[in-house]
Amino acid sequence: MPAKLLAEMFTMAPANKDHQVAIRCAVGVFVPLITLVLLGRLDLAIFASFGAFAGIYGRNEPHGRRFVLQLRAGTLMLAVILLGALAARAGAVFALTPTGTIWLQVLATTVVAGGCSLIVAWWRLRPAGSLFHIFAFAAIASIPNQPPLGQGMLVAVLTVALSLLIGLSARVAPSRRQPWSWPRPVRLTAAERRVAWLEAVGYLVAAGLAGTLATLAGEWLGFGHNYWAMVAAVVPLVGHSTRHRISRGVQRIIGTALGLVLLAAILLLEPAPWQTVLVIAACQFGAEMFIARQYMLAQVFVTPLALISTLLVAPVPAGTLLRDRFLETVIGAAVGVAVVLAPALWRRVAAGHRSMED
Template structure:
């Protein structure tokens, strides 16, 4: 009942419209530019490069710059590795079912390693959800654009987000002192916790990816990485109850988000209108992500699916089906992973 009650409880605000506006502009400008020049094949690289602006949302300017610089640089590395994977594997004859399993294995490694890096740098938001999404989505693209074009778009988008993150320094009333952020140091206990958390991401993503791949091959589902993304959502939280609640909210928010998406798709929006929807959903997601995860997820679902449709148009009905099935699989696995230790302790007791 507490988990259900949290879905209708709104946390206190903390000038959330500021980072929400920065993130919305950071994704809108690159996408509308690509739309106008007819290069929507590069849209996915701009979308993931824009994740740079998500980090350091309420930090002072100097700390935000460091966070976004590290987060953006690391995301660019993930994008490069994903793009190279999509090119090298087919050249080695790894295709079809074999490539699906390779992608699952590689994404699982990204889930664990990215979690460790993010925690070591104390980046917020924590975890490797964005890195799982970016790596698997890009590595799943069969018709890759020229590598230099893809990376140029991603780099320019990341730089734009860095500039937007510093833009409020123009206003004296919003300017914070520029001081070198203190060096990050970890105690032995913290280092152990970081590696344990990385192990949790590895297990949750790997298990969800394996189940989703097996189910997908038998029933014809695609986008198995959505299950891996959903599986790591419950891993973020300060208690088992809160983590289970996030898993439930992920499923409920996805269902409502899919209804919203279906309604928008009935209008048959043109590409520039889809970019406006993406920017609006990015604003909504960032506005509520720290206050009410259920509401934020309602915006995240059409945001993710419209970004997919913009880059590679497919049957929307298949996307809707895949999204809900993979989300349920992933969230269930994530909840099982976070509750397993407590269940084991009770059995032993």
């Protein structure tokens, strides 16, 4: 098992038009962010960053099916963004203490993790799972100084619309124009529905447990950003085998550590806002180039991408940011691997009890 895990971490899958997807996603995030830089409205950058996530769906699908998948993904992301912005205001509305607000966000993010996992499975979206929705909801909900809700949602809607247009952009060239056809709705089979519900429970348990542990550890050791642990916890839940899922958890930790080194080098250069946007676009390109081929390498780009986007809206000391990201990732990945292994361990224990009774 260790040898196979090690081999998997250093294996590169063959390319499959990844550069086309990477270019679309990089443009989809660059245009809205550079526009906000020119307008002097970086407080809205996080809404654009998450709205652009619609472009990662339907990677190599025909144009008609890609449009439907991205429309569904964009609609779901807009709902998550709206809920995150409302959750950020809930503490003041219900007069909660700072600690009470944090625990409310953990609870709400846990519900989002399970609910969005189920919706993604029902709509047959790929990438599977609710990782992006956990990240979007919790990141927006944790921003202390919220911009006007209408302005934030307008930026998110426009960014999703841009992603849809970019997804159809290849139709401009006759040589790359694919026949337009609307995909027929395909209902989940009984077995697929059962799997979808089980996966949703897994996301609920992993995110909730990771969020709880990260919050308690953060209060004890003095670090924050508990939702990064919740994001990392659901990473191992995606995979076709137990070994592959464990490998994803390990790759998440190693890739994050390497990505933090890259981020530290970027921060030392003290880039201007427009340069920061270029870095985000470059990291988005790198992430999409490798996310389907080599997960650990993709994390080297995902880590600075996620953290620089956060810094645009809520600046924190670089050392604190790097420390929190690594510790939260370790906590989350460990929880995710434990959730993956728990069913098999439970079956072994149950089998042992039965054999003893016999």
